[in-house]
Amino acid sequence: MTTTSERVADSRTRQVSQRISQSVFDGSRLRVVLLVDVHDGAQQQFLEAYEQLCNQVASVPGHVSDQLCQSIENPSQWLITSEWESAPPFLTWVNSEEHVRMVQPLHSCVRDTRSLRFHVVRETGGPAVEADAGSRRLQTAPRIGDGVIRHALTFTVKPGSEQTVAGILADYASPEPKVDDTTALIRTSLFMHGNRVVRAIEVRGDLLAALRHVARQPEVRAVEEAINPYLEQDRDLNDGDSARVFFTRAALPAVHHVTAGQESPVTERHALYYPARDGRGMRLAELLAEQDAAAADDTGNPVLRSTIFQRDDVVVRLVDLRGGSDADPASVLGLGDRARTAELPELIDTAALGADASVLREGASARLLTLARMDLITDRRAPGV
Numbered sequence: 001m002t003t004t005s006e007r008v009a010d011s012r013t014r015q016v017s018q019r020i021s022q023s024v025f026d027g028s029r030l031r032v033v034l035l036v037d038v039h040d041g042a043q044q045q046f047l048e049a050y051e052q053l054c055n056q057v058a059s060v061p062g063h064v065s066d067q068l069c070q071s072i073e074n075p076s077q078w079l080i081t082s083e084w085e086s087a088p089p090f091l092t093w094v095n096s097e098e099h100v101r102m103v104q105p106l107h108s109c110v111r112d113t114r115s116l117r118f119h120v121v122r123e124t125g126g127p128a129v130e131a132d133a134g135s136r137r138l139q140t141a142p143r144i145g146d147g148v149i150r151h152a153l154t155f156t157v158k159p160g161s162e163q164t165v166a167g168i169l170a171d172y173a174s175p176e177p178k179v180d181d182t183t184a185l186i187r188t189s190l191f192m193h194g195n196r197v198v199r200a201i202e203v204r205g206d207l208l209a210a211l212r213h214v215a216r217q218p219e220v221r222a223v224e225e226a227i228n229p230y231l232e233q234d235r236d237l238n239d240g241d242s243a244r245v246f247f248t249r250a251a252l253p254a255v256h257h258v259t260a261g262q263e264s265p266v267t268e269r270h271a272l273y274y275p276a277r278d279g280r281g282m283r284l285a286e287l288l289a290e291q292d293a294a295a296a297d298d299t300g301n302p303v304l305r306s307t308i309f310q311r312d313d314v315v316v317r318l319v320d321l322r323g324g325s326d327a328d329p330a331s332v333l334g335l336g337d338r339a340r341t342a343e344l345p346e347l348i349d350t351a352a353l354g355a356d357a358s359v360l361r362e363g364a365s366a367r368l369l370t371l372a373r374m375d376l377i378t379d380r381r382a383p384g385v
Contacts, residue, residue, distance in 0.1 A: 021145040022257040023293075024087035025286050028139035029064075029120040032090060034080040034113060042109035043075060049105040050080070056102050057082070062089025076111075086137070087117070088282050091253060095311045100248055107241055114208055146259065148186060149207045152200040152252035152309045152316065159195050161230040166192055168226045170378045175217040177382035183209045187381045189318065191271040191374035195232075198252065198271060198316050198374065200309070252316065255282075256289035256308040260296040267304055267320045271374040272333065274315040275352035284347040285310035288317060291334045291341070301331050313349070316374075329365035333372065338362050 038046045050068055057063055066082035084090040093099055119139040157165045169190055177185040183205025191198045203210040214220050224237060235246040276284045285308050292306045305320040317334060330336045335344070344360045353371040358364060 021143060021148075021259060022150070022254060023143070023289060024091060024255045025289050026119065026139055027086055028137045030084040030087045030090055031118045031120055032082045032084065033116040033118070034082075035116075036078040036080060036110055037112040038076050038078060039109055039111050040076060043070075045109045046078065046106065049109065052105065053102055057093075060089070060093050062086065062093070087119070087255075088286070090117070091255065091310075092282055095251065095253070097249075100245060107244065147204055149203045149205075150200070150254040150257055150307050150309075150318075151203070151207055151211075152198055152254070152318075153247070153250040154196060154198045154252045154309075154311070154314055154316070155246075155250045156232045157195050157197060157227070157230045158232055162192065162195055165197065165227055165230050166375070166377050168223060169197070172223045173219040174380050175214055175220055179205065179210050179213040182206065183213075185210055185214070185382055187379070189269055189271070189379045190377040192377055193271075193273040193372075193374040196273065196314075198273075198309075200271070200307070200316075200318050252309040252311045252314065254307050255285050255310045256292065257306070258292045258296050259305045260298075260301065260303065267322060269376070269379055270319050270321060270332070271376070272317045272319065272369070272372040273353075273374050274317065274372060275349045276313040276315055276347055277349045278313060280347045281310050281313040281315055285315050287341065287343070287347065288315070288334045291337060294340075295331065295334070295336055301336070302328050303331060303334070306334065329369040333365055333369055335365065335368075 036046075047068075054066060054068075057066065062085045064083040064085060066080060069079040069081070071077035071079070082090075121139045121142060123138065174188075175185065179185070183203065186202040186204050188202075189200045191200075201210070201214075221237070228235065228237070233246060233249065234242075236242040274284060274288070288308050292303070292308070295301045295303065302321050302323060303319050304322055307318045309316045309318070319332065319334075321332065328336070330338075335341050345357050348360065350357055350359055353359070353368075355367075355371055359368045359371065
């Protein structure tokens with residue numbers, strides 16, 4: 001069992017670097033809070049759907065427990081909390097097709113939901129709880145953030161339509177950045193790699209409020225309608241269930257972010273695509289996160305900021321660079337320490353990049369960077385950012 005002095009020492013060590021503002025890979029327990037607004041009169045239907053879902057979730061690897069609560073003031077408001085051994089198994093499950101199928105029965109009785117995810121930092125409750133906490137992992141020190149939430153969406157378009165889609169996505173009027181007094185759009189960056197589209201957004205405030213704000217803008221809705229015929233996954237934005245399923249599958253959560261050193265007056269933004277082998281996406285994202293965390297203390301590293309997004313076998317790394325992207329290809333790729341990347345051939349699907357395993361060998365970083373780099377379609381910042 002870790003002693004108090006060891007925990008304090010580790011905490012001090014963790015606080016020396018105040019650069020990492022987000023990571024799901026610290027190994028601590030995860031608490032998930034789901035706020036649910038149920039349609040009037042549908043409480044019993046919701047309860048039955050939840051019990052069915054609860055029985056299925058109990059067998060998901062990494063799941064510890066869950067609890068369902070109903071408001072004492074408004075019977076339409078419910079709260080679901082669940083505990084997980086760590087964030088990665090939860091994210092693997094919540095971003096899976098299995099999860100999409102599991103929650104389908106809830107859609108007809110739920111008006112609105114909001115999901116919040118937290119690492120457990122401290123825990124109280126007497127000797128029994130403290131003893132149990134000693135054997136379960138807690139986040140040892142608070143992370144330092146910058147107030148910005150990072151999220152992305154990804155989807156594929158029909159082969160042959162790439163240029164048409166790129167033209168549509170590049171040509172639209174930016175929505176009003178201010179959502180309300182506490183929420184604003186900071187930056188939207190859109191990239192393509194072959195027929196895969198990635199839209200990364202940065203929000204200050206409430207992410208869900210920002211996404212809803214953007215969806216309501218007529219100029220954004222017009223662009224979404226214009227690309228509908230070219231999507232590989234059909235969607236009907238006038239059908240709530242169709243739109244919900246599409247955007248659930250398109251969600252590309254940020255699993256790690258690091259900002260290194262002082263702000264540079266001149267930066268370039270790039271996105272890199274790392275297709276993972278079947279079932280290895282989370283481990284590939286973790287490996288890249290380890291590399292970025294280690295490189296953050298290297299003042300000669302060209303990467304100022306790096307954000308890693310992952311869902312299933314899609315891993316995307318968004319980087320802001322000091323200067324050009326070709327000066328140090330290995331560092332730009334996040335693969336500067338070759339001793340840490342021996343397992344890359346087991347993780348990256350090089351065939352999806354149109355190459356063979358030789359592209360992962362030491363000395364081939366420039367070629368891998370060329371293959372992984374996504375095409376920038378548009379990068380828009382809010383005024384004053």
